[in-house]
């Protein structure tokens with residue numbers, strides 16, 4: 001498989017550290033659980049999921065570890081600002097611990113709906129305080145740290161020649177003027193907090209004793225180094241994350257981990273996902289374009305349509321989400337499901353012919369995915385296959401095989417689900433007229449008539465369910 005590596009800035013042939021054992025160790029930066037998971041996050045984890053599924057298809061045993069950041073991630077990348085967990089606690093009127101568990105649960109709920117396979121291991125920062133502390137003590141012993149009074153323990157990036165290799169520029173050359181709001185006492189602008197202390201009067205909810213301060217907590221970056229080394233060992237095959245993590249978070253993870261292990265390369269491949277924009281803008285609560293999976297469901301779309309939309313772009317390109325693009329993807333998904341159900345029903349048990357053609361589609365499909373996860377091209381091959389004159393038995397087999405990697409969950413879908421959520425225009429004209437009559441009856445609170453019409457719909461094979469501001473139409 002070919003994979004782009006941020007470290008070399010090239011598409012490279014992927015070879016595992018333990019290629020002979022066919023084992024791959026992946027560490028993925030997980031969510032900071034202080035607020036709702038939004039669709040930008042969904043895209044990142046769907047793309048991680050595709051990578052894992054492709055590696056498994058290639059016969060690798062994949063150990064996929066993903067963290068849950070439930071302490072220490074500050075609102076600013078420059079070690080200033082508030083802990084996001086404490087901020088979330090204030091916003092939702094709950095304790096930081098309650099907020100952490102609530103939004104972790106929402107994260108898994110979103111992942112399950114999106115068909116993202118659970119990682120082999122999910123680990124919480126608050127449950128790895130000791131290993132983080134031990135790592136900082138080791139870095140201190142090796143002389144790579146310094147203390148800033150009443151603030152924290154810092155990593156001295158000037159002591160590491162390779163610092164900043166990942167982003168291709170040396171952030172130590174950044175001028176101090178460009179880093180306003182910087183912690184005073186830092187020796188270099190790129191130095192970063194390994195351990196932070198509670199400030200006077202701050203009264204944090206999440207604190208632990210440490211040799212430097214009785215009420216302290218780990219810095220954000222150290223958790224990824226400590227947990228990945230604890231669960232996967234000193235060297236990873238692949239580390240994933242968003243492109244916003246290249247310059248600071250991942251540069252710092254490399255600095256900590258490689259200093260700790262005696263300069264063993266931390267990760268062989270660094271895979272970074274690009275952003276999702278909404279209507280051409282960066283997603284933000286203040287712009288009102290911050291959407292969750294529930295917003296998608298409320299508008300009558302299925303999670304599979306959103307997943308299919310993500311797969312139409314390349315993970316290294318920025319994608320622009322609009323509701324009309326999701327509408328188009330929903331139509332495509334409905335069509336795909338219809339194809340699947342038709343070929344499933346109409347397959348024959350006759351001997352399979354066209355084997356050569358089927359093999360060509362299979363090899364083209366996986367060749368696209370093995371070329372730096374070109375999901376858009378793989379989807380194009382899938383559609384070509386469905387529209388070809390291959391017999392239904394082959395189409396059925398290939399579609400299921402392709403979907404084991406695409407993860408749209410076709411195998412578990414039935415006709416009922418396909419027909420759920422019909423639109424008014426899908427009904428006959430007589431029924432559309434009757435539907436409007438019922439709406440008028442409902443408005444004038446003539447519930448007897450509305451019920452009568454509901455029964456007529458049932459006789460015609462449709463179920464009507466009145467919801468807050470819409471009526472759900474399903475076929476029986």
Ligand SMILES: [Zn+2]
Pocket residue numbers: 028029030224249
């Ligand atoms: Zn991380």
